[in-house]
């Protein structure tokens with residue numbers, strides 16, 4: 001499929017609001033790819049598809065992902081949507097670029113050692129234009145950081161927010177932050 005065909009099919013499958021979000025994340029991802037010398041086509045493809053499974057039901061996510069290794073992500077079931085999205089991208093959009101698939105898979109929680117495209121989509125999903133809770137100062141700061149530092153800044157911002165609402169980070173997100181901090185020691 002061409003990028004135009006993929007984008008049109010994403011528009012077909014998602015609500016207006018989710019489609020607008022997907023495009024905003026794709027625009028942001030292309031900018032970050034350009035900034036860090038990464039492949040913009042890859043970044044766009046992964047970003048435009050990242051929430052392709054977000055509007056399916058929990059039953060549907062469980063149907064797509066029956067394996068017990070996904071049990072870690074069934075509560076709350078929304079944590080499954082990246083993994084389900086990866087399968088849909090592979091099977092229904094014929095995406096075979098492993099970096100693109102990885103980026104869709106890990107966009108919600110991050111994962112220790114995830115690649116550059118996954119880092120781009122993870123950060124873009126947080127700072128895209130439609131995210132009204134993100135200030136311009138934070139977007140500017142992200143643009144001045146390496147991709148790895150940007151991932152950590154997004155995790156730290158999420159952790160701050162979670163603290164206020166009495167939630168804690170998922171172990172995958174904690175492990176990604178620990179992985180990055182260890183790397184820089």
Ligand SMILES: [Fe+2]
Nearest residue numbers: 050051054108
């Ligand atoms: Fe998502």
Ligand SMILES: [Fe+2]
Nearest residue numbers: 021050051125
């Ligand atoms: Fe998203």
